[in-house]
Amino acid sequence: MIEVNELTKRYGATTAVKNLSFTVRPxxxxxxxxxNGAGKSTTLRMILGLNEPTAGSVTVDGRPFRDRPRGLRHVGALLDASDVHGGRTAAAHLAALARxxxxxxxxxxxxLREVGLTAAARRRIGGFSLGMKQRLGIAG
Structure with missing residues (x-):
């Protein structure tokens, strides 16, 4: 379960998220x-512990997600399919996440098989189309 309580994020004078509360049940x-600009990505980044809230709290199954040493065992998230190292192969990228x-x-x-990228496993991600990067992100 994801619980968001009175979450706020400010960047200087700009408030990206203000007093947001909700629960996502299993x-x-x-x-x-x-x-655009409503704070969706910022909220997701705070849930995942990538951005620190200015105020409020977020828990995933009762504790902050950033406190979990093996995050992929609990949550999968795809925020930006293009945010990968273009010089790595698909297999190397996923192997690093797995390790x-x-x-x-x-x-x-x-x-890789589930997302239809077996044939591209040894190709460098920098040459992937956006759709291929999205499928790689889902695999991750």
Missing amino acids: GLVTGFLGP GNRIPRARVDEV
Whole structure:
């Protein structure tokens, strides 16, 4: 379960998120909608511990996500499909994620197959189309 309580994020004089509270219950598909600049990405970054809130709190299954040493065992997130090292191969990128999260190396081949990137596993990500990067992000 994700619990967001009175979350606020300011960047200088700009308030990106103000007093946001919500709960995402397990087993439900939850949409996060709003216009550009509404604070959706900022909120997701705070949930994942990538940005520190100015005020408020966020927990995933009762504790801050950044306190989990093996995050991919609990949450999968794709914020920007192009935010990958273009010089790495798809397999190397996923292998690094797996290694850092103590996920068996065999899982890399499984997820590449699931997203239809087996044939591109040894190609450098920098040459991928946006759709291929998105599928790689989902595999991650």
